[in-house]
Amino acid sequence: MSKKKIALACSVCGSRNYTITENLNRVERLEVKKFCRYCNQHTLHRETK
Known part of the structure; x- marks a missing residue:
């Protein structure tokens, strides 16, 4: 069975700069501060579906 990939979008x-594999144990959407190359700064990235 293949794993689903989910994108992290800059707020x-x-x-959508980053992709991660889906974690079925997580109930809330993931929010991480990551570097956005378009904004040229560290911003909050949220999980999209």
Whole structure:
């Protein structure tokens, strides 16, 4: 069975910069501060479905 990939979208510009594998144990959406190359700064990235 293949694992689903989920994108992390920048909360400022909305670009989907990072992908992660889906974790079925997590009930809330993941929010991580990561570097956005379009904003050129560290911003909050949220899990998209």
